[in-house]
Amino acid sequence: MEIPYTVENRPDTGIYNAKLGIWLFLASEVMLFGGLFSAYVLLRVGAAPGEWPHGWLNVTLGTINTLLLALSAITTLLAWAACKLRQFGKFKFFHACTILLALTFLGIKSYEYHDKWIHYEIQLTNGKFADGHMREESKDFDLAKKTGSVTIEGHVVEDRKELMDLRTPEAQAAKHTEITIQAADIKKMENYSPRHNTFTAIYFTMTGLHALHILGGTIVIFYLWGPGSRMYKTDPERFTNRIEVSGLFWHFVDLVWIFLFPVLYLT
Amino acid sequence: MSESEQPISLKSYIRLCAVVFFVVLCTTSGMIATSFSHIGEGWTLKVTLILAIAIVNAFLVAGYLMHLLSEKKLVYTVLIFTVFFFAGLMGLTMWAMGDFPVGTITH
Amino acid sequence: MQANVQQFPPFREAPAHGHAEHGHHEHHEPGFWSKYIFSTDHKVIGIQYGFMALCFMLFGFFLMLLMRWQIAHPGMPVPLLGPLLAKTLGAPAAGGAISPDLYNSFGAMHGTIMVFLGVVPLAFAAFGNYVVPLMIGAPDMTFPRINMASFHAFFLGGVVMLVSFFIPGGAAQAGWTSYSPLATTIPTHGQAFWLVGMVCLITSSLLGAVNFIATIIQLRAPGMTWMRLPFFVWAQFVTAFILLLAFPPLEAAGILQLMDNLAHTSFFLPTGLAVGGQLANVSGGGSPLLWQHLFWFLGHPEVYVLILPAMGIVAEVIANNTRKPLWGYKSLVYSVLFVGFLSFIVWAHHMYMTGMGQKIATFFQATTMIISIPSVIILTCMFLSLWGGSIRINTPMLFALGFLPMFGIGGLTGLPLGLAACDLYLHDTYYIIAHFHYVVAPGTIFALFAGVYFWFPKMTGRMMNEFWGRVHFWCSLTFMNIVFMPMFAQGIKGMLRRMSDGAVNYSAARVPNAIDALPGTVMQLNDWIFWAAIGLGIAQIPFIVNVFWSIGHGEKVKNDNPWDATTLDWQTPTPPPHGNFEHELHVIRGPYEYSQPGHATDFTPQDEPESADAPRTTSTAHH
Numbered sequence: 002m003e004i005p006y007t008v009e010n011r012p013d014t015g016i017y018n019a020k021l022g023i024w025l026f027l028a029s030e031v032m033l034f035g036g037l038f039s040a041y042v043l044l045r046v047g048a049a050p051g052e053w054p055h056g057w058l059n060v061t062l063g064t065i066n067t068l069l070l071a072l073s074a075i076t077t078l079l080a081w082a083a084c085k086l087r088q089f090g091k092f093k094f095f096h097a098c099t100i101l102l103a104l105t106f107l108g109i110k111s112y113e114y115h116d117k118w119i120h121y122e123i124q125l126t127n128g129k130f131a132d133g134h135m136r137e138e139s140k141d142f143d144l145a146k147k148t149g150s151v152t153i154e155g156h157v158v159e160d161r162k163e164l165m166d167l168r169t170p171e172a173q174a175a176k177h178t179e180i181t182i183q184a185a186d187i188k189k190m191e192n193y194s195p196r197h198n199t200f201t202a203i204y205f206t207m208t209g210l211h212a213l214h215i216l217g218g219t220i221v222i223f224y225l226w227g228p229g230s231r232m233y234k235t236d237p238e239r240f241t242n243r244i245e246v247s248g249l250f251w252h253f254v255d256l257v258w259i260f261l262f263p264v265l266y267l268t
Numbered sequence: 269m270s271e272s273e274q275p276i277s278l279k280s281y282i283r284l285c286a287v288v289f290f291v292v293l294c295t296t297s298g299m300i301a302t303s304f305s306h307i308g309e310g311w312t313l314k315v316t317l318i319l320a321i322a323i324v325n326a327f328l329v330a331g332y333l334m335h336l337l338s339e340k341k342l343v344y345t346v347l348i349f350t351v352f353f354f355a356g357l358m359g360l361t362m363w364a365m366g367d368f369p370v371g372t373i374t375h
Numbered sequence: 376m377q378a379n380v381q382q383f384p385p386f387r388e389a390p391a392h393g394h395a396e397h398g399h400h401e402h403h404e405p406g407f408w409s410k411y412i413f414s415t416d417h418k419v420i421g422i423q424y425g426f427m428a429l430c431f432m433l434f435g436f437f438l439m440l441l442m443r444w445q446i447a448h449p450g451m452p453v454p455l456l457g458p459l460l461a462k463t464l465g466a467p468a469a470g471g472a473i474s475p476d477l478y479n480s481f482g483a484m485h486g487t488i489m490v491f492l493g494v495v496p497l498a499f500a501a502f503g504n505y506v507v508p509l510m511i512g513a514p515d516m517t518f519p520r521i522n523m524a525s526f527h528a529f530f531l532g533g534v535v536m537l538v539s540f541f542i543p544g545g546a547a548q549a550g551w552t553s554y555s556p557l558a559t560t561i562p563t564h565g566q567a568f569w570l571v572g573m574v575c576l577i578t579s580s581l582l583g584a585v586n587f588i589a590t591i592i593q594l595r596a597p598g599m600t601w602m603r604l605p606f607f608v609w610a611q612f613v614t615a616f617i618l619l620l621a622f623p624p625l626e627a628a629g630i631l632q633l634m635d636n637l638a639h640t641s642f643f644l645p646t647g648l649a650v651g652g653q654l655a656n657v658s659g660g661g662s663p664l665l666w667q668h669l670f671w672f673l674g675h676p677e678v679y680v681l682i683l684p685a686m687g688i689v690a691e692v693i694a695n696n697t698r699k700p701l702w703g704y705k706s707l708v709y710s711v712l713f714v715g716f717l718s719f720i721v722w723a724h725h726m727y728m729t730g731m732g733q734k735i736a737t738f739f740q741a742t743t744m745i746i747s748i749p750s751v752i753i754l755t756c757m758f759l760s761l762w763g764g765s766i767r768i769n770t771p772m773l774f775a776l777g778f779l780p781m782f783g784i785g786g787l788t789g790l791p792l793g794l795a796a797c798d799l800y801l802h803d804t805y806y807i808i809a810h811f812h813y814v815v816a817p818g819t820i821f822a823l824f825a826g827v828y829f830w831f832p833k834m835t836g837r838m839m840n841e842f843w844g845r846v847h848f849w850c851s852l853t854f855m856n857i858v859f860m861p862m863f864a865q866g867i868k869g870m871l872r873r874m875s876d877g878a879v880n881y882s883a884a885r886v887p888n889a890i891d892a893l894p895g896t897v898m899q900l901n902d903w904i905f906w907a908a909i910g911l912g913i914a915q916i917p918f919i920v921n922v923f924w925s926i927g928h929g930e931k932v933k934n935d936n937p938w939d940a941t942t943l944d945w946q947t948p949t950p951p952p953h954g955n956f957e958h959e960l961h962v963i964r965g966p967y968e969y970s971q972p973g974h975a976t977d978f979t980p981q982d983e984p985e986s987a988d989a990p991r992t993t994s995t996a997h998h
Binding site: 003004005006011014018019021022025026028029030032033034035036037039040043044047048049052194195196197198199202203205206210 | 513514515517518519521581584585586588589592593594619620621622623624625626627628630631634638639640641642646657658660661662665669672
């Protein structure tokens with residue numbers, strides 16, 4: 002038995018089933034990311050003065066990512082339009098662009114994550130803090146046994162608070178040099194992983210969940226671009242609807258980034 | 269047919285997209301400029317301005333790229349309720365976290 | 376019974392323009408796996424959900440019996456099951472006695488399993504999946520494969536939850552509410568299992584919610600306008616919306632707590648947190664209250680998810696067994712919509728004790744009081760529906776009638792809790808336990824029993840045994856009240872919840888000089904409650920036997936519509952074949968056209984043609 006309105010619109014609502022389905026799903030996703038955004042707001046507002054970091058993220062890379070995603074939203078729309086106009090070749094081209102843009106986004110994101118992973122804050126025994134990207138550690142480096150040394154490219158500060166706001170002129174002026182620190186001088190060493198402070202925690206969680214959505218969307222679009230595009234020959238309208246519905250999901254993922262970028266990178 | 273608005277031609281769509289992308293470029297630059305500027309004391313004014321620009325950006329993507337401006341009333345209704353509940357979640361929680369009896373919370 | 380090989384074929388959507396590939400699959404007999412495990416037919420999925428949910432409920436019931444034993448006899452080995460517990464769970468059940476940590480894990484899992492694996496899947500997913508497409512005249516749900524995926528996500532979530540009992544450290548132990556920092560600092564991975572299980576269950580619910588809403592909006596048969604929908608469908612519609620929009624913040628919170636547990640972040644851990652006397656090695660800066668807000672943002676709408684489908688079932692059973700239309704259909708519809716809407720802005724009445732300011736407490740108190748209005752309207756409409764009715768007593772009707780006063784007690788006892796001033800005293804006492812169990816246990820679960828007895832004939836073509844059904848009802852009603860009524864008294868006397876020693880350390884016997892120590896009468900009630908719970912368990916045996924026995928040996932139905940019902944779910948063959956309806960539907964009247972003056976019969980199905988001479992292709996239900 003056939004389910005009605007899978008392709009044609011239901012007269013009184015004016016839409017087909019999958020379109021209603023995807024909008025309902027997107028509504029739930031608004032609440033999901035909304036929950037995370039409200040967590041962000043509460044953690045930031047609740048942080049003690051001077052305890053919330055600024056400028057820890059690379060604005061250039063973030064901007065590039067924003068523009069890549071915006072462009073991919075556009076190629077997604079054009080892919081759907083091409084399908085609607087039955088121009089299969091153009092559809093293939095536009096969605097190939099979408100996929101490539103998405104993968105580039107993920108690539109840049111991985112680079113950013115890696116950058117944080119090798120970025121260390123080292124509490125020294127003399128009360129100062131060394132902060133920078135780890136270049137290498139000596140073969141016998143063992144923090145527990147206090148042997149060996151690490152080399153970072155960074156700087157040393159007196160007070161931890163100076164590491165918080167990198168937008169201040171002082172922080173901008175800080176010179177980054179190669180510093181080697183002996184394990185014996187290290188009291189505590191932690192990289193900028195989620196556990197480092199609530200900012201990195203919410204940053205990794207929100208961008209991580211967003212990246213998972215990008216990955217999922219890319220896989221779906223890839224499937225429809227590749228093996229799934231067979232349906233274009235047998236039922237082009239239904240196939241176009243699938244492109245539209247997956248496109249809506251992709252646009253939503255772009256929408257989330259439109260808020261993530263300024264909130265995390267620019268404020 | 270599943271679309272009330274038929275794409276007339278790919279060219280017209282590309283034109284629309286070019287406009288949208290240009291505006292996105294402008295808004296993004298606007299946000300970055302605001303972020304690095306020295307408007308206002310602290311971050312509050314900056315954050316408000318940046319979020320306002322972001323909302324414009326979102327409106328463009330949702331309105332034009334997701335066709336929300338020409339979407340059916342049913343979809344609109346679902347989304348309006350969603351926005352209301354999200355506002356409730358955000359607003360009421362922030363209010364709750366801010367409304368404590370005097371002297372019972374440290375900061 | 377029209378059994379034929381085409382009954383449950385795996386559903387594959389045929390393309391709009393027929394294609395040779397799919398042309399002949401109807402004649403292909405599906406294998407066991409496609410037919411029973413990986414079916415996309417909503418009826419099979421509904422039964423899968425129902426069966427699993429009932430199993431989980433039974434398991435949750437056993438957890439409760441173990442807890443009640445411990446409360447009545449703290450520290451004593453559990454009779455009969457003690458050695459088994461010791462063998463399977465090891466140290467926490469040493470000597471067959473339930474240790475405090477084990478008690479806590481039973482408590483947390485009893486709540487979680489009953490709510491998320493028992494009642495919601497049964498009320499929403501099982502009954503909803505089976506009945507809603509039938510009631511609206513649809514061939515299936517809009518997205519059958521997503522429906523199947525939703526069941527399997529539920530199943531996976533259930534497995535993860537049950538497995539957590541057997542890992543070192545045991546299952547989650549921080550209550551079904553999993554408050555941080557306790558949930559993060561207990562040395563077990565059970566909490567992580569709980570969170571992963573919850574993510575699976577939330578995913579299942581979200582997929583189901585999308586399906587229900589899309590189905591009800593898009594697949595109503597011609598003529599089935601919104602105001603001709605049976606109330607059950609309205610209730611499921613609102614429930615689906617609640618699930619769709621309220622669950623995701625809990626999923627967000629779950630992800631954050633999972634990060635706290637596994638990646639050692641501090642979303643919910645405050646600065647300066649000390650664990651075991653030592654400063655915790657975390658960054659701090661988090662907020663335990665944030666977890667509570669995000670949890671209860673779902674937690675409150677969740678209770679409406681628990682009750683609305685039940686109200687829908689009771690409405691259907693009452694209309695059918697009073698042989699008259701429901702009183703106040705429009706009021707019911709607007710009330711249920713209003714309840715759904717308001718349920719999103721009342722949540723912090725679960726948090727009055729967190730030191731909230733007066734303004735915010737007043738806001739939530741106001742919305743909480745207001746939400747009681749539509750709830751009362753719904754209950755009143757159902758009571759009024761009985762007036763002047765030609766009441767037919769059968770097992771479903773008994774359970775539906777039983778629901779009314781039981782839910783009344785549950786709801787009314789909630790009013791002092793909605794008022795902040797009283798709640799400060801009653802919060803986290805046994806009064807709360809009594810209140811919410813009254814609403815869910817003799818409330819919702821009675822309605823669900825009514826649903827089982829009511830729709831069993833449609834699913835199987837046989838009636839359940841009436842005598843044992845009545846035994847089940849009267850024994851359950853009696854024991855439910857003996858179990859839960861005393862808890863009000865205990866709570867008002869100050870007995871707190873979640874105490875593994877049954878509050879014996881606060882009793883007058885143990886601390887005679889303490890002011891307001893719990894008197895012997897209150898402590899004695901623990902014993903009564905335990906034996907009543909045993910009685911309640913025994914009372915379920917006739918039900919379980921009845922269900923299985925009646926499948927093969929129950930009295931066969933005389934026709935497709937044994938209850939002489941008007942809704943479309945009774946206008947199908949029995950059991951409904953794949954695609955549900957064998958004739959084209961055109962709905963021309965409302966859902967409760969019973970006892971219409973001048974009509975030959977005391978009921979008129981929704982789609983029966985106006986002319987009495989028009990032939991009917993399925994039901995031959997007339998006297």
